[in-house]
Amino acid sequence: LSREDFQRIPELAINPLGDRIINAFFPEGEDQVNFRGFMRTLAHFRPIEDNEKIKDQNGPEPLNSRSNKLHFAFRLYDLDKDDKISRDELLQVLRMMVGVNISDEQLGSIADRTIQEADQDGDSAISFAEFVKVLEKVDVEQKMSIRFLH
Amino acid sequence: MFLLLPFDSLVVNLLGISITVLFTLLLVFIIVPAIFGVSFGIRKVYMKTLLKIFQWATLRIERGAKEKNHPLYKPYVNGIIAKEPTSLEEEIKEIRRSGSGKALDTPEFELSDIFYFCRKGIETIMDDEVTKRFSAEELESWNLLSRTNYNFQYISLRLTVLWGLGVLIRYCFLLPLRIALAFTGISLLVTGTTVVGYLPNGRCKDFLSKHVHLMCYRICVRALTAIITYHDRQNRPRNGGICVANHTSPIDVIILASDGYYAMVGQIHGGLMGVIQRAMVKACPHVWFERSEVKDRHLVARRLTEHVQDKSKLPILIFPEGTCINNTSVMMFKKGSFEIGATVYPVAIKYDPQFGDAFWNSSKYGMVTYLLRMMTSWAIVCSVWYLPPMTRQPEEDAVQFANRVKSAIARQGGLVDLLWDGGLKREKVKDAFKEEQQKLYSKMIVGSHEDRSRS
Numbered sequence: 175l176s177r178e179d180f181q182r183i184p185e186l187a188i189n190p191l192g193d194r195i196i197n198a199f200f201p202e203g204e205d206q207v208n209f210r211g212f213m214r215t216l217a218h219f220r221p222i223e224d225n226e227k228i229k230d231q232n233g234p235e236p237l238n239s240r241s242n243k244l245h246f247a248f249r250l251y252d253l254d255k256d257d258k259i260s261r262d263e264l265l266q267v268l269r270m271m272v273g274v275n276i277s278d279e280q281l282g283s284i285a286d287r288t289i290q291e292a293d294q295d296g297d298s299a300i301s302f303a304e305f306v307k308v309l310e311k312v313d314v315e316q317k318m319s320i321r322f323l324h
Numbered sequence: 325m326f327l328l329l330p331f332d333s334l335v336v337n338l339l340g341i342s343i344t345v346l347f348t349l350l351l352v353f354i355i356v357p358a359i360f361g362v363s364f365g366i367r368k369v370y371m372k373t374l375l376k377i378f379q380w381a382t383l384r385i386e387r388g389a390k391e392k393n394h395p396l397y398k399p400y401v402n403g404i405i406a407k408e409p410t411s412l413e414e415e416i417k418e419i420r421r422s423g424s425g426k427a428l429d430t431p432e433f434e435l436s437d438i439f440y441f442c443r444k445g446i447e448t449i450m451d452d453e454v455t456k457r458f459s460a461e462e463l464e465s466w467n468l469l470s471r472t473n474y475n476f477q478y479i480s481l482r483l484t485v486l487w488g489l490g491v492l493i494r495y496c497f498l499l500p501l502r503i504a505l506a507f508t509g510i511s512l513l514v515t516g517t518t519v520v521g522y523l524p525n526g527r528c529k530d531f532l533s534k535h536v537h538l539m540c541y542r543i544c545v546r547a548l549t550a551i552i553t554y555h556d557r558q559n560r561p562r563n564g565g566i567c568v569a570n571h572t573s574p575i576d577v578i579i580l581a582s583d584g585y586y587a588m589v590g591q592i593h594g595g596l597m598g599v600i601q602r603a604m605v606k607a608c609p610h611v612w613f614e615r616s617e618v619k620d621r622h623l624v625a626r627r628l629t630e631h632v633q634d635k636s637k638l639p640i641l642i643f644p645e646g647t648c649i650n651n652t653s654v655m656m657f658k659k660g661s662f663e664i665g666a667t668v669y670p671v672a673i674k675y676d677p678q679f680g681d682a683f684w685n686s687s688k689y690g691m692v693t694y695l696l697r698m699m700t701s702w703a704i705v706c707s708v709w710y711l712p713p714m715t716r717q718p719e720e721d722a723v724q725f726a727n728r729v730k731s732a733i734a735r736q737g738g739l740v741d742l743l744w745d746g747g748l749k750r751e752k753v754k755d756a757f758k759e760e761q762q763k764l765y766s767k768m769i770v771g772s773h774e775d776r777s778r779s
Contacts, residue, residue: 183455184744185448188757190765191438195445219446247438271441273762317439320447 175199175207190271194250202255218246221319241306243318248305259300261285354505354546367551367703371679374702377486378678384483437765454744457653458685494700502547502699509543510596514603516540521606533607534585541582550704551679552579559710560584561639561669564632566661569671570733571643572651573684574691575698576673579706586641587611587631609637621660632666639669644726650683651675653740654733657726667713670729672737676705709736 180196181187189195199207199215207215251259251267264285272281292300292308300308353366516536523529545552560583561567567586569576580586588610592601601612611631613624631637644657651674662668675682680701684694698704711732716725727743734741 180449183448183452184757185452185454186445188761189441189445189448190758190762191441192445192758195442195449216446216450219443247442250438250442267438271437271762271765273759275763312439314439318443320443320450 175212176205190273191250191267194267194270198246198249218243219318219320221315221321240314243314244306244309245302247314247318248302251300257302258297259305261289261298264288264300354543367549370549371551371703371705374679381483381486454742457650457655457742458687494702498549499699502549505543505547506699509540509547510600512543513537513540514600517603517607521603530608536607537585537604538582541578544578545582548575548578548698548704549702550575550579550706552583552705553707554583555707555709557583557710559669559712561586561671561710561713563637563639564635565639565667565669565713566628566632566664567639567641567669567671568644568657568661568729568733569641569673570651570654570737570739571645571648572673572675573648573682573694575682575704576643577641579673579708580641580671583708585638587638589613589628589640589642611640625660625664628661629664629666632664648684650685651677651739653742654730654737655742656745657730659722659726662716662726662729663722665716667715668725668729669713670711670733672709672711672733672739674707674709674737674739676707679703679705682706711736 177196177200180199181192186192186195199212201207201211248259249255251263253263253266265281268281268285289298289300292304294304294307295301513536516539517533520529520533520536523532567580569580577588581588587608588604590601590612592598592612592614601610604610605612609631611627613627628640631640642661644661645655646658649655680698680703682698682704689697714725714729714732716722720728731741733739
């Protein structure tokens with residue numbers, strides 16, 4: 175699959191974050207994704223079942239754990255993949271979401287306020303741990319899961 | 325050498341006799357009823373027998389799969405994932421509600437908003453509403469055609485024998501029959517309309533041309549073994565009106581035209597289609613466009629208006645979707661035909677895919693391949709509903725009128741009513757839609773700034 179194949183889906187093309195989501199499928203520097211890669215990315219969205227929480231505490235975490243789901247969302251914000259969301263990155267993603275409807279100053283102040291609230295170690299950027307802390311009450315399991323009918 | 329000669333003539337004699345017999349049968353059972361519009365009911369019996377065989381075949385496959393413990397592939401008509409139809413605002417509010425304990429009436433930006441877009445995007449990658457309309461519908465029970473079987477494994481001897489028998493019947497018996505009929509139908513159409521074209525204009529010419537058209541379409545209908553049920557025939561289109569229908573294949577034209585008299589609209593093609601088009605125009609006025617004129621919408625609209633205003637001319641047949649859709653949904657109607665202001669007679673066409681899928685996937689099959697596929701299916705079964713006529717109300721514009729007609733057709737035919745454009749089959753979606761989504765979201769965030777400036 176290439177990027178153009180994804181862009182041909184109309185409902186994805188009108189999603190403001192469509193390009194970021196498509197990017198999430200392609201590993202670093204590659205332009206094609208095969209079925210395995212496709213599956214790995216989609217596996218993040220498998221609903222968490224109760225019995226999975228009990229078993230496998232010592233093994234590697236399954237792809238659809240809460241932490242991995244949060245990581246997926248974090249990667250959508252983190253454009254240069256340096257594990258930090260800087261003010262510029264936040265601004266860029268915000269710009270994608272609102273288009274031309276909000277001025278730069280307003281957007282800037284929104285970004286500043288968000289970083290202020292989330293930042294705990296004072297580096298003016300949001301690290302993954304800070305991201306997790308901000309979202310600890312959000313029902314990530316339910317919001318980032320897609321159930322198959324059968 | 326000499327021994328072969330009497331044998332030869334025997335073979336030739338046998339061949340001659342069988343062809344004569346075939347032709348007489350053809351004539352008696354098919355062409356003559358077609359001319360008079362009567363039916364022997366052979367096709368209905370055929371359909372019932374086929375249905376019984378299909379049910380048996382499906383049960384057999386399911387039993388076989390259970391015995392061997394193979395996973396069965398079941399196609400889902402309503403999509404493969406569970407979707408909740410909530411709007412942007414509701415979803416984002418819910419995410420924020422579970423996240424923070426803050427008051428909800430001051431809208432602001434939260435990091436968790438991204439979950440909504442992310443999930444929506446991934447859902448559409450898994451299963452979306454638009455691209456699946458451009459490929460053939462998946463059936464729930466098998467119809468003995470290998471082209472629709474996804475479980476193609478050896479299940480039982482009886483099933484394979486039945487399938488083999490089916491192939492034999494379809495390719496060796498039905499196919500030549502249908503090709504012969506189609507050939508007869510088309511040649512009669514061309515010659516008939518040319519002959520009628522030489523007559524002077526008048527009632528006699530109209531009468532004859534209508535009947536020549538009708539007769540040839542009926543022969544073509546039998547050429548495809550199409551079993552059509554017409555509902556509400558009292559609402560059939562009248563002169564000076566426009567007939568709109570949902571579009572699944574070029575066969576739609578034949579199906580509708582064999583039950584009424586229409587004037588066709590379309591591009592001038594070359595080749596066989598061009599010959600047919602030119603011949604038809606001689607007998608009664610159709611509206612054919614040059615390829616260059618199609619791009620000029622005003623010219624098209626003007627010609628259509630002229631045709632519609634002349635009350636003696638037949639109603640126009642138009643397919644406003646612009647392209648073939650796979651008969652599970654109705655896509656956006658182009659507003660051109662609704663701007664003219666004539667009475668619109670909507671018609672809903674629904675095919676039963678069990679006997680043969682009539683959808684023309686024009687990016688996958690060419691016209692000839694498509695016709696061959698049609699002629700080697702069991703039959704084409706469809707229902708046609710004539711809906712009561714509609715006119716444009718003074719307070720609605722062409723787009724709203726088009727949507728109203730579209731909803732009526734979708735409801736009657738049991739199809740999904742979509743707002744997406746059929747042109748998306750080949751082109752990319754316009755950016756305007758993305759901007760709408762962005763506007764909606766920004767309202768949620770900007771609202772907070774308006775409140776702040778007030779306080």
